[in-house]
Amino acid sequence: MSTDEAEILAQRLSALLPGEVKVAVTGIASLGAQRRTLFLDVYESATGRTTKAVAQIAGAGLESNIVETVEHEARLLRAAELAGVVVPHILAANPESGTIISELVEGESIPRRILRLVEARPELGAKLAADCGRAFGMIHQIPTAAFEDLQELGDPERYAAEMETLLDSLADPHPTFRLGVSWLRRHASPFEGVPVIVHGDFRLGNFLASDRGLTAVLDWELVHRGDPMEDLAWLCLRTWRFGADALVAGGFGSLEDLRTAYEKAGGQWREEGFRWWTVARTLWWGLGLARQAQAYLDGLSTSIVLAASGRRVVELEYDLLRLMDDSSSS
Amino acid sequence: MLDRPDAASLLQAMAKTLTDEVLPTTSGGTRHSVRVVANLCRILERETVQGFAASERTRVALAELLTKQAPLPELVAELDRALKNGDEDFENRARRVLLDDVGRRLAIDRPGYDA
Numbered sequence: 001m002s003t004d005e006a007e008i009l010a011q012r013l014s015a016l017l018p019g020e021v022k023v024a025v026t027g028i029a030s031l032g033a034q035r036r037t038l039f040l041d042v043y044e045s046a047t048g049r050t051t052k053a054v055a056q057i058a059g060a061g062l063e064s065n066i067v068e069t070v071e072h073e074a075r076l077l078r079a080a081e082l083a084g085v086v087v088p089h090i091l092a093a094n095p096e097s098g099t100i101i102s103e104l105v106e107g108e109s110i111p112r113r114i115l116r117l118v119e120a121r122p123e124l125g126a127k128l129a130a131d132c133g134r135a136f137g138m139i140h141q142i143p144t145a146a147f148e149d150l151q152e153l154g155d156p157e158r159y160a161a162e163m164e165t166l167l168d169s170l171a172d173p174h175p176t177f178r179l180g181v182s183w184l185r186r187h188a189s190p191f192e193g194v195p196v197i198v199h200g201d202f203r204l205g206n207f208l209a210s211d212r213g214l215t216a217v218l219d220w221e222l223v224h225r226g227d228p229m230e231d232l233a234w235l236c237l238r239t240w241r242f243g244a245d246a247l248v249a250g251g252f253g254s255l256e257d258l259r260t261a262y263e264k265a266g267g268q269w270r271e272e273g274f275r276w277w278t279v280a281r282t283l284w285w286g287l288g289l290a291r292q293a294q295a296y297l298d299g300l301s302t303s304i305v306l307a308a309s310g311r312r313v314v315e316l317e318y319d320l321l322r323l324m325d326d327s328s329s330s
Numbered sequence: 331m332l333d334r335p336d337a338a339s340l341l342q343a344m345a346k347t348l349t350d351e352v353l354p355t356t357s358g359g360t361r362h363s364v365r366v367v368a369n370l371c372r373i374l375e376r377e378t379v380q381g382f383a384a385s386e387r388t389r390v391a392l393a394e395l396l397t398k399q400a401p402l403p404e405l406v407a408e409l410d411r412a413l414k415n416g417d418e419d420f421e422n423r424a425r426r427v428l429l430d431d432v433g434r435r436l437a438i439d440r441p442g443y444d445a
Binding site: 174308311314315324 | 367
C-alpha cells in the first residue's frame with residue numbers, strides 16, 4: 001500500500017470512529033482475498049490518549065453479503081462481550097463499507113506458535129482448554145432473542161441432507177463420504193433444547209492466546225443457531241490439532257479439562273451429540289477440501305494451495321472411517 | 331531407452347531444492363506456496379513409485395465387492411451408487427475395502443497419518 005493510500009484509508013477510518021480522533025495505519029497483518037486486516041493507532045485529541053486498534057475490511061464483491069455479515073458479526077461481538085466472552089472490544093462497525101474497528105488484543109493466533117507455547121509449558125494447555133470450555137459455556141448462553149434471524153442449522157436430518165447435496169454437487173464420487181451421510185442419518189442425536197448461538201468456527205487458528213491463556217475469540221463470520229455440541233466437536237476435530245493428536249481438545253488440552261470447564265460455566269455436555277457432530281463436522285470439512293480442489297479443477301482458481309487441498313481429502317476420509325468404526329463397535 | 335534420472339529421483343531433487351535453496355529466500359504468502367509445492371513434489375515422488383500398484387489393488391478389491399470388471403473410476407462411481415441404496419451388511423463390506431484403499435493413498439499423500 002502506498003503512503004497516499006494509507007493516508008486516505010486512515011482518514012476514512014477516522015471518520016467511522018466516534019469523537020475527535022486521528023488514525024494512523026501502523027501495519028498490515030494480511031491482504032487476504034476475503035478481508036484486509038490493518039493495525040492502527042487511534043489518537044484521541046481530547047484526552048491525548050492513543051489506543052492500539054485493528055481494522056478488518058471485507059473485500060468488495062468477494063463476500064456475497066458483506067453488509068449482513070458485518071452487521072451480524074458486530075452485533076454478536078457486542079452481545080458476546082456482554083455475556084462475558086473474551087472478544088475484541090468494538091470501537092466502530094460500518095456494515096456499508098464492510099469495516100469493523102476493534103481494540104487490539106494481545107496474543108498469538110498462529111496455531112504452531114500456540115502449540116510451541118503449550119509444549120514449553122503444559123499447564124498452559126490445560127488452562128487454555130479450560131478457558132475455551134468456559135468461553136463456549138458463555139457463548140451458548142448469549143440470549144438468542146435478538147438473533148432470531150440467524151440461520152438455524154441444528155437439525156440432524158436436515159444437516160445430513162445438506163451434506164448429501166454438497167456431496168452430489170462434486171464432480172467425482174466419494175464413497176467414504178457417502179457412507180458418512182448414511183451414518184449421520186442412522187445415528188442422529190437431536191438436540192432437544194432451544195437452539196443456542198453457535199460460533200461455528202472456534203478452533204486453533206481462530207482465537208488469540210498468550211502465556212495467560214485465551215485472550216480473544218475471533219472469526220465470528222460463521223455464527224448461527226443450533227446444537228451447542230457442534231462447537232465443541234469442531235474445536236476437537238483431529239484436523240485442527242495440527243499434529244498434536246494426543247491432546248484431543250484442540251491439540252493443547254484434554255477433553256476432560258474442556259468438558260469440566262464447559263459444564264461449570266453452565267453448559268450441558270451430551271456425549272452422543274458430541275460424537276455425532278464430530279462425524280458430521282469431519283464429513284463437512286472433507287467435503288470442504290474436496291470443493292476447494294474442485295474450484296481449481298473447474299478453473300475458478302489457479303491457487304496451488306486449493307489444488308493441494310485435493311490431496312488432503314484422504315486424511316478426512318481416514319478420520320471419518322475411524323470415527324464411524326469407533327461408534328459402531330461401542 | 332531409459333531416461334535418467336527417472337521421475338521419482340527428479341521429484342526428490344525438486345523438493346530438496348525448493349526446501350533448502352528457495353524457501354530461505356521467501357516470506358509470507360510465497361513462503362507458504364513454496365512449502366506447499368515442495369510437499370506436492372514429495373507426494374508425486376511417492377505416487378510415481380507406489381501409485382500404480384496401489385490403485386490396482388483397490389481396483390481388484392472393488393471388482394470383487396461389486397462382482398464386476400471395469401476400470402477403477404467406473405468401479406468407484408458404481409460403489410458410490412450402490413451405497414446410496416445399500417444395506418448395513420454391504421456398507422460394512424465396503425467400509426473394509428475403503429479403509430484399505432485409504433491406507434494406500436495415505437502412504438502416498440500423508441505417510442504416518444494412520445500410524
